[in-house]
Amino acid sequence: MQITTPVRHAVFMGSKSLGLNILKSLVKETRGIKWSIIHPNDSTDPRSTLSDFNSFAREQDLDILVATSSQAAKAMLADMMPDIGFVCGWYWLIDSETLDGVSHGLWGAHNSLLPKYRGGAPLVWSILNGDEIVGSTVFRISEGMDDGDILCQVAIKLDTTQDISDALFQIEGELISKLPAKWSELISGVATVVKQNDDDATYCGQRNEEDGLVDWTRHACDIHNFVRAQAPPYPCAFTFLGQTRIKLLRTRVFPGIYYGTPGQVLRRNKQSVLISCGDGSAIELMNIRVGSDAHEESPPQVIKSVKDRLTTVPISPEALS
Secondary structure, eight states: OOOOSOOOEEEEEEOHHHHHHHHHHHHHHOTTSEEEEEEEOOTTOTTOOHHHHHHHHHHHTOEEEEESSHHHHHHHHHHHOOSEEEEESOOSOOOHHHHHTSTTOEEEEESSOTTTTEESSHHHHHHHTTOSEEEEEEEEOOSSSSOSOEEEEEEEEOOTTOOHHHHHHHHHHHHHHHHHHHHHHHHHTOOOOBOOOGGGOOEEOOOOGGGGBOOTTSOHHHHHHHHHHTOTTSOOEEEEETTEEEEEEEEEEOSSOOOOOTTBEEEEOSSOEEEEOSTTOEEEEEEEEETTOOSOBOHHHHOOOTTOBEESSOOOHHHHO
């Protein structure tokens, strides 16, 4: 795609800290362009950074509108008539009429190396699968599922001691470092964009909090990736001790063979607890949370006996006796 007409007005559609940091980097790179903001109403979301968006808009003299629905956002965008836009932290699907109404397209970031992991929760699925290289793709949003032309990609190497928060932090740094120059090339009409090869595409479904239930019959390596992929700020992998839900924040794979019954407490150490997994493997619980408690706890403070067992459903004390 080559932009041949001047870009005078750009819109940012989105929210959250990543969206704000990307917006700041793009505004800094394109001083000669008018920027406007459409922010979804996320006042009930504890991660909301709307007040920071408002402060930045005042500092930079940018128009900012708050949309309460996809239809409201569509009307706002139609009134603005921007030449191009960037989307990050957006809540609603964008229909074809809206996409067609922005002459040089709406562009967004998808946290996978497209065409791999098109769809929902791509970074979670990538870590679940044990991928060593993860990343993000900036692409033109289309009617299809994440299949638009690619402007740029960033990739990072993630080792098995790192979790999804580490991946998000590194990806954000890479995007903010590399995206502004590519964006400048795009609006100047000199960028090289790449069509995706559909033959290489893979797809992934959305996940919800209950998908985080640990299956102790799986190998410890799989469970460790399961924990890493859903660590905070995500809802966390979880299990049950009796009737108490235990969230798993950090784990470590036992390096040898350790036979036991899946979910069995094998050993209580000073700062950790060793749990039996499938195929003669075991995993060490390093940090946990209990129920809805926001505080981290040391596993031995909660799992007090080698007679305890972690389960996939709540079990009453009477059933364990």
